[in-house]
Amino acid sequence: METQLLTKDMSSRILSEILDRPDAYLIVEAVKAALDKEKEIRQKFYNDITEDDKAEFINGEMVMHSPVMMRHNQVGGLLFTLLNFYVVREQLGYVGYEKLMISLTRNDYEPDICFFRQEKAVQFKQDQLLFPAPDLIVEILSNSTQAYDRGVKFKDYQAHKIEEYWIIDPKDQTLEQYHLFGEEYQLILKSTVGDVKSFAVEGFQIPIPAIFDAAENLKAFQSL
Incomplete structure (x- = not known):
């Protein structure tokens, strides 16, 4: 339970730190770009794996x-x-x-x-x-x-x-x-x-x- 509360507090703290920054939108856009690239890698994962893996x-x-x-x-x-x-x-x-x-x-x-x-x-x-x-x-x-x-x-x-x-x-x-x-x-x-x-x-x-x-x-x- 203590670990879970720490994780939740950490997430709230990260969000608060981003919102306190004047470049918050730029950070969000960078995260979005990274996640979009990850989607491409994920699709390749779907294409490459087989039932034997x-x-x-x-x-x-x-x-x-x-x-x-x-x-x-x-x-x-x-x-x-x-x-x-x-x-x-x-x-x-x-x-x-x-x-x-x-x-x-x-x-x-x-x-x-x-x-x-x-x-x-x-x-x-x-x-x-x-x-x-x-x-x-x-x-x-x-x-x-x-x-x-x-x-x-x-x-x-x-x-x-x-x-x-x-x-x-x-x-x-x-x-x-x-x-x-x-x-x-x-x-x-x-x-x-x-x-x-x-x-x-x-x-x-x-x-x-x-x-x-x-x-x-x-x-x-x-x-x-």
Whole structure:
């Protein structure tokens, strides 16, 4: 919460500093020109990437991701199994996994797992490549991605009012659950034990160990 307040104060301070300058319009025009150039680079990103790439467009740069470690893959698969089964059974929407790309106002991301409520999901097409902001995003930490997951992605998901954000550490077997209150994420829990109950996926509640252990995952699946 303290970090979020500092970020908000910083944004207000930057805006105030620009408005205090006599060349404020020139600064705004320079920013607009830079963002217009970024749009061209972003379009090239769309043209160049293929379904085989694990790539994201973040603040004007294409970020390529390396293959994941086994524990990362296991955690993603275990959680997806539970979440997708529940969402399909209850007809709540659509669950995307790994390479599904969401397109926000400036950046494009491929979350490890994301969930869209039915009112969004019914509009999706079979040949669709870019998707709107989901209602839940899950990112699984790795050495190469955790700075993004806790930094620019956290801020971007928050700014685009994505209701719920889970950060999973597969090494420490920890789940962090954030829920949007107003304009900021609030940490609901950070734990290795107990249950997690989703805000965005109505009625979805699972034991946290089921995300990390196959035997516990099977028990949770049978209890859904």
